[in-house]
């Protein structure tokens with residue numbers, strides 16, 4: 153059997169989602185961004201919501217997400233994607249709006265915007281790519297960088313006294329009453345990618361059902377920023393990030409009922 | 418004749434927004450403009466016209482909500498006062514860079530820093546020369562009455578859409594808080610989704626349609642040649658504004674030997690100053706720029722060939738005076754252009770202005 157036989161249509165088990173454009177991705181080989189883009193494109197296609205969906209790309213390596221998925225996109229300032237998405241969603245109630253943000257964008261410069269959007273229960277989806285580093289600007293410390301982790305601005309490793317603790321922002325988000333679904337996933341193996349896709353699909357379905365904010369963290373690799381090859385980056389992530397950022401759902405349902413939040417008289 | 422009311426400037430901004438078919442307001446409280454959002458919340462326009470009103474967590478968020486909503490072609494606005502506008506600077510630059518229409522109202526207070534809640538015109542530079550990063554301009558309208566607070570909401574949106582550029586109403590605490598008679602505009606319906614798609618479907622991110630490519634709203638362009646050509650396009654647009662949108666008003670300038678140049682609150686004071694000066698036998702007129710950008714350079718340049726001097730009257734340390742000097746210098750570089758002003762929230766009196774005119778231009 154040569155290559156021509158292998159690529160016959162009847163042997164096809166997996167194909168490029170129709171909503172992924174033909175533009176060559178600018179991501180480094182091994183980067184998680186490309187995988188998650190694919191999952192998002194598949195979900196939008198599955199739910200048949202291309203004409204309804206508006207993506208908000210961040211400042212970070214995924215600033216160019218708008219080159220790759222065939223939907224309307226708006227590019228936000230660093231950290232402000234949840235506010236931009238709020239603006240779009242509030243005046244377009246029939247649309248499905250999602251942000252796609254890195255850890256620097258979401259958990260550092262944009263903490264106020266993400267907290268308040270989630271607390272208001274904005275009917276949006278947040279895809280949070282946590283690679284524990286600032287990929288785009290050349291590998292500086294992120295709020296999620298682990299203690300001891302070497303980055304361009306922590307050349308001797310992140311130091312507690314100098315830099316403080318790594319931030320588990322998703323755990324904080326899960327406490328907010330406006331969130332419907334908060335989960336942490338990875339996408340580094342076929343099995344985890346499939347699980348992640350399910351989580352993303354649930355998040356988008358929630359937006360269609362107007363359930364409140366859905367938040368999907370994907371623990372990710374930045375092999376370039378970490379100075380590791382893709383295989384070693386995956387290993388490093390499993391050994392170092394997974395214990396600190398455990399997988400699984402933190403909240404699944406809909407935003408809190410208002411009763412407990414009312415003034416008493 | 419539209420509906421007549423006695424209203425505060427800030428309240429009128431809110432009322433005019435509802436009536437002109439605005440789709441959304443996003444803001445954060447700050448004195449002396451909080452009545453804008455308070456009035457909107459009180460009016461509950463979501464029941465009446467479907468307009469969305471949201472109190473954001475900060476001015477950073479409110480301008481980015483405006484950016485998002487404007488991206489989808491909707492007619493949206495925010496209002497704030499000086500410190501809040503500083504926080505919005507990044508967002509405003511993005512909106513200008515992404516070429517989106519929106520309306521921003523700055524009810525100025527004195528600065529720098531937390532400054533004072535009293536009226537000021539110290540954000541002239543910030544509003545007319547940029548404020549955020551990069552080469553961009555806002556269309557800046559300066560109302561001098563509560564009536565103009567009403568009229569400029571609609572005008573601001575009209576110009577914002579015409580040029581796909583943010584427009585600003587630059588006013589101050591005096592006009593925001595002042596009550597005057599106002600003739601309110603008639604109601605205009607909000608744009609329908611079909612109208613938005615028909616008019617702005619070439620750029621608005623209102624959901625990709627089967628019959629068009631997907632739209633992307635961004636100010637990012639990594640290719641320098643393309644970024645330069647984007648900048649050239651912006652500059653062309655600003656040039657067109659300078660040719661087509663200059664607005665100003667002249668009082669008793671026909672025979673005037675001296676011209677006061679003042680906008681907004683200061684222009685109201687100066688009308689009185691003109692009367693006082695005329696009563697003294699001094700031939701004084703007033704030129705009131707209504708658009709601060711584009712600035713009325715031409716009428717100033719024309720007057721410069723006829724008059725003996727200009728005095729700008731500003732509630733700041735002398736900002737617009739630079740533009741008057743440039744404009745006057747275009748045709749007569751030797752005509753004196755002086756400045757008089759008060760700062761820190763103090764409004765000059767008409768008499769002070771006449772005194773300054775005599776000292777700086779006549780006796781000098």
Ligand SMILES: Cc1ncc(C[n+]2csc(CCOP(=O)(O)OP(=O)(O)O)c2C)c(N)n1
Pocket residue numbers: 211212213214230253254255256257258281283285286287288289294374
């Ligand atoms: C206001 C502002 N500050 C700083 C930057 C520079 N900057 C661009 S991307 C970035 C960090 C992005 O890191 P992250 O959000 O983790 O995304 P990643 O590239 O890792 O996916 C920074 C600091 C900017 N563009 N704007």
Ligand code: SF4
Pocket residue numbers: 178179180182183184185213283287288373374375376377
């Ligand atoms: S720098 Fe890191 S986050 Fe950016 S594309 Fe490369 S691997 Fe991905």
Ligand SMILES: [Mg+2]
Pocket residue numbers: 254255256281282283284285286287294
């Ligand atoms: Mg990152």
